[in-house]
Amino acid sequence: xxxxxxxxxxxxxxxxxxxxxxxxxxxxxxxxxxxxxxxxxxxxxxxxxxxxxxxxxxxxxxxxxxxxxxxxxxxxxxxxxxxxxxxxxxxxxxxxxxxxxxxxxxxxxxxxxxxxxxxxxxxxxxxxxxxxxxxxxxxxxxxxxxxxxxxxxxxxxxxxxxxxxxxxxxxxxxxxxxxxxxxxxxxxxxxxxxxxxxxxxxxxxxxxxxxxxxxxxxxxxxxxxxxxxxxxxxxxxxxxxxxxxxxxxxxxxxxxxxxxxxxxxxxxxxxxxxxxxxxxxxxxxxxxxxxxxxxxxxxxxxxxxxxxxxxxxxxxxxxxxxxxxxxxxxxxxxxxxxxxxxxxxxxxxxxxxxxxxxxxxxxxxxxxxxxxxxxxxxxxxxxxxxxxxxxxxxxxxxxxxxxxxxxxxxxxxxxxxxxxxxxxxxxxxxxxxxxxxxxxxxxxxxxxxxxxxxxxxxxxxxxxxxx
Ligand SMILES: Cc1cc2nc3c(=O)[nH]c(=O)nc-3n(C[C@H](O)[C@H](O)[C@H](O)COP(=O)(O)OP(=O)(O)OC[C@H]3O[C@@H](n4cnc5c(N)ncnc54)[C@H](O)[C@@H]3O)c2cc1C
Numbered sequence: 207x208x209x210x211x212x213x214x215x216x217x218x219x220x221x222x223x224x225x226x227x228x229x230x231x232x233x234x235x236x237x238x239x240x241x242x243x244x245x246x247x248x249x250x251x252x253x254x255x256x257x258x259x260x261x262x263x264x265x266x267x268x269x270x271x272x273x274x275x276x277x278x279x280x281x282x283x284x285x286x287x288x289x290x291x292x293x294x295x296x297x298x299x300x301x302x303x304x305x306x307x308x309x310x311x312x313x314x315x316x317x318x319x320x321x322x323x324x325x326x327x328x329x330x331x332x333x334x335x336x337x338x339x340x341x342x343x344x345x346x347x348x349x350x351x352x353x354x355x356x357x358x359x360x361x362x363x364x365x366x367x368x369x370x371x372x373x374x375x376x377x378x379x380x381x382x383x384x385x386x387x388x389x390x391x392x393x394x395x396x397x398x399x400x401x402x403x404x405x406x407x408x409x410x411x412x413x414x415x416x417x418x419x420x421x422x423x424x425x426x427x428x429x430x431x432x433x434x435x436x437x438x439x440x441x442x443x444x445x446x447x448x449x450x451x452x453x454x455x456x457x458x459x460x461x462x463x464x465x466x467x468x469x470x471x472x473x474x475x476x477x478x479x480x481x482x483x484x485x486x487x488x489x490x491x492x493x494x495x496x497x498x499x500x501x502x503x504x505x506x507x508x509x510x511x512x513x514x515x516x517x518x519x520x521x522x523x524x525x526x527x528x529x530x531x532x533x534x535x536x537x538x539x540x541x542x543x544x545x546x547x548x549x550x551x552x553x554x555x556x557x558x559x560x561x562x563x564x565x566x567x568x569x570x571x572x573x574x575x576x577x578x579x580x581x582x583x584x585x586x587x588x589x590x591x592x593x594x595x596x597x598x599x600x601x602x603x604x605x606x607x608x609x610x611x612x613x614x615x616x617x618x619x620x621x622x623x624x625x626x627x628x629x630x631x632x633x634x635x636x637x638x639x640x641x642x643x644x645x646x647x648x649x650x651x652x653x654x655x656x657x658x659x660x661x662x663x664x665x666x667x668x669x670x671x672x673x
Contacts, residue, residue: 208296209274214253217274221256224266229257229304240281240299241292244346246596247548248289248631252279252299259304261379261387261417268415269385271298272661279663280411282323282354285346287549288630290358290410294665300415302353308332309418316423317376322353322416329421338423341368344626345534353416359408361626363533364490366584367458368424370626372407379418380406383662391420405652410628411663413656427458427492431502432520432529435509440464440485440579442513444559447487447583449508451556455501459490460584461533464563467540467578467591474539475532483515487583488533536580537591543578544593548605551627552616556586562619566590569611573604587625588616613639630666635673 209217214232221230231237232254241251253276258264271278277297284291293299302323310319313336320329326347330339342355343362354360356378361370368374377391391403406413437443443462450457463471465484472479479486487509491501506517520526540547554562563579566588570577581589590612594601613623613636623629623636637646649668656662 209253209276213274217270217276218254220270221254221267224270225256225258225263229259231255231257240284240301243284243286243289243291245287245289245548245630245632246546247602248292250292250294250296250631252293253296254298255281255301256298257301257304261381264300264381264415264417265385265387267298267300268381268383272384272659275661277661277664280353280357280415282351282357283325283349285350286354286358286630287551287627288410288624288632290628290630290663290666292631294631297661302351302415302417305417306351311336311338311423313338313423316425317420318423319418319420320352322356322378322419323351326350326352326355333423334426336423337426339426340421341374341424342371345537347534352419352421356407356416356419357409357411358626358628361582361585361587363459363461363530363582365582365587365626366460367456367492372404374422374424375403375407375419376422377403377420378406378416380414380416382414383657383659387417393420408628409656410630410667412653412666414662429492429495429498430458430526431491431498432526433487433489433491433502433505433509433517434520434529435487435489435505435514435517436479436483437485437487437509437512437514438482439513440563441560443485443487444563444583446509446512446514447559448557449512450489450505451584453504453508455491455504457489457505457584458492459488460582461488462486462579462581462583463488463533463536464579466543466576466593467536467580470539470542470578471532471536471580473542474535477532480515488529533580540578540591540593543576544595546594546596547578548592548594548609549627550588550590550592550609550612551624552588552590552612552621553625554586554588554616554619554621556584558619558621559583559586559588562588562615562621565615566612569608569615573608573611575601575604575608577608582625585625586621610636628667634665634667634669637667637669638673
């Protein structure tokens with residue numbers, strides 16, 4: 207229910223008393239920044255954006271919004287790729303950006319306590335002084351927040367070996383949708399009773415607002431070897447991926463870039479590659495120095511047996527960093543190929559990557575668009591990037607059709623409609639493709655257990671009844 211102008215003005219005054227003057231945005235031009243996230247297809251302007259600084263302020267804000275029946279949506283840095291922090295039902299965005307402090311780093315206990323708005327990379331940088339890191343490393347790590355990582359159960363380049371965010375979160379302080387404050391989880395992952403922190407990670411902002419997070423830190427490895435293998439086709443590279451894992455080697459990262467994406471990456475990062483290179487694999491091995499050279503030899507042999515033209519190792523830390531910089535910023539380079547792109551996030555069993563890629567190229571041809579692929583091959587987590595022009599409604603429709611076909615293909619292959627970007631507003635109607643009605647009902651009951659009024663981030667994750 208929308209508030210009348212007078213009621214809204216009164217609400218803004220009360221909110222400003224809680225969070226301070228200037229920390230409530232309500233003008234159209236100020237709210238433009240909050241109408242979208244990394245998925246620029248979907249837009250919904252909130253009525254307000256509120257910037258609390260501290261758990262007590264979040265509690266008061268949530269209680270006040272409850273009293274007027276206004277829905278609210280937590281927001282970190284808005285880098286999400288499924289529209290999770292949008293407000294399709296109107297209401298308020300509660301931004302955590304002021305709550306960005308690293309409260310404690312405990313190298314002996316291998317853990318850190320942070321406010322939920324802390325930036326992922328800042329935590330890793332701070333921990334690195336003690337020889338540790340926060341292992342989840344999404345490509346957006348230099349801007350996204352730990353709260354956003356928890357809400358999306360974010361993954362990253364090193365997930366194949368180190369796991370996803372849920373493997374690294376011990377506990378969280380949460381302001382529940384009614385304003386109560388609870389700690390979910392504990393100092394160890396051996397808490398008795400229901401695994402509520404396990405349930406909370408990946409909730410996409412629909413179970414409450416995380417205000418503090420207690421995370422595990424991971425020891426930085428003694429040494430790395432980072433290899434760049436070039437192939438004549440994406441299919442050869444994909445076969446090498448399956449064989450590397452089947453050989454018993456567990457790389458820290460195994461990333462693949464296909465011929466379409468390579469066009470943009472080579473130009474953007476001035477990489478010098480022979481023209482017959484149509485796909486590259488970046489393989490990172492880490493651990494004790496003495497153990498790595500033998501693994502490098504094995505990976506090199508497997509790549510060459512699968513048709514690699516060349517396999518090179520980064521010669522020093524600088525070259526390794528440059529390689530990862532190019533991979534992490536690679537999505538941005540796609541702007542060289544088309545005015546707009548939309549990244550899908552789907553999963554297939556790793557051994558099916560060659561077949562999945564062929565089918566994706568076929569879907570692209572049939573729908574008259576180009577699709578570039580750069581993805582976490584070690585996890586079978588594909589990121590087909592559909593290249594198009596947002597100003598053409600025909601192209602937008604083609605992208606929608608292609609997205610749907612790709613998701614269906616992944617389910618047929620025993621995979622998933624999302625690997626790490628979540629459901630958000632983007633994929634909620636496709637949940638029925640993956641889950642039975644009974645399974646979705648269980649999810650609805652869990653949501654209700656956390657959020658009885660339905661005011662916390664409505665319109666996300668669960669499908670509508672008619673979908
Ligand atoms: C270029 C680029 C590369 C990316 N690479 C990766 C990648 O490699 N791996 C990956 O997993 N993702 C990736 N992402 C997606 C995105 O960065 C992650 O999902 C990230 O975790 C979102 O963090 P955020 O702070 O931006 O959250 P937002 O986008 O602000 O919010 C995301 C969701 O979290 C909820 N939320 C945010 N903060 C809180 C909180 N404190 N309490 C409760 N709910 C909250 C929101 O309501 C929303 O549902 C990428 C995005 C971009 C743009």
